[in-house]
Amino acid sequence: MDLTLTDDQQLLRRTVREFAEAEIRPHVMAWDEAQAFPDELVGKLAAMGLMGIQVSEDEGGAGMSAVDYCIAIEELARVDPSIALSVAAHNGLAVAHLAMAGTTEQKARYLGPMVRGEMLGAWGLTEADSGSDAGAMRTTARSDDGAWVINGTKQFITHGRIAGLLVVMAVTDAREGNHGISAFLVERGTSGLKAGRHENKLGMRASDTSEVILDDVRVPAANMLGAEGHGFVDTLRVLEAGRIGIAALSVGLAQGAFESALAYAKTRRQFGRSIATFQAIRWKLADMATRIEAARLLTYRAAWLRDRREERISTASSVAKLYASEVAVRAAEECVQIHGGYGFVKDYPAEKYFRDVKLCTIGEGTSEIQRLVIARQLLGQ
16 A cells, blocks of 8 residues: 555645635635635635546546545645535535436536536535434435425535535435435425524534525425435445545644644744743644644545445544544644643634534544444444
8 A cells, every 4th residue: 555645646735735825814714703605715616626526527527536535625624624624515425425326317417517616515414313323314205296395404514505406315214214214406496495593603614504494395206316215325325435534624624733833833932932942842743743644644544445446444434534533633722732822812723723623523423433333343243
């Protein structure tokens, strides 16, 4: 296994980093305080291929690998984790589900606009009473005269208010448990589809997170995504790969926090010298750098396995997501600590990394769920 980046991958890293520094960094706090995803950024992201990163070139996408995807998400998260989260949710959830399970007609209709940035994607799985227990969902879909009528409420949906297309999971046969869940494509503007509460979040505030209400939403039978009853199985496959994206986001956030702490430590003077000369600070920086590199290697390994089309990547993706997200929490905490009182005010980026990072241990499966997945694999269950 060789995880040395190719020349093209090094160019991708430089390109996305330069874009993030020029187009995102100057606006980070304004977007955070507005609590709104910047529409003006979508076209620029699409022009770089970042709205269809792993969609094949034949289908209009950038045709990049899973490792390439990690590089792109990492570099966005290094500057603003909120933007990286939106890009990851669009690519790793909505687009990925459509690309994996969609029919030729569904892909022809929706993938193009999504890749071109004309339509943001949202993925509707979570509900108030079914977070980690996705099988407990209450949203239903009943067949009615050649169509499906969907009723329910989804919660904590990225792009819930602004997505042009939602992938919605609903129970089509309650008797079958998890195997009675199906997925549907629902376009913005469909009668009965409404945006509910806009979440006032601790962090990741520039990424839209909203409730989605489905009140007798009627969609054609052709809008079922994948086979009937296969929605839950397909969801697990989407999440398996999506966790690699969140691991990459965690690595990028940790890297940004580390670089911020390092720069501050070099310039902050106490007792007549830079605080970077004190052993306590040096050890913090050394530990941060070591953990981040380990998290990066675990993340790239999981992506490498995915690129090799390994049948089971659940353990590798869960290991990467678990470790990287918890490393990011530690890095963000140490960043604040090194900044001292300045880490607690908005004049420095430390406090935003600290607010943003906690979602990494929650989204796309909590740390507890990752440990459960890993343990089941170890025990052969």
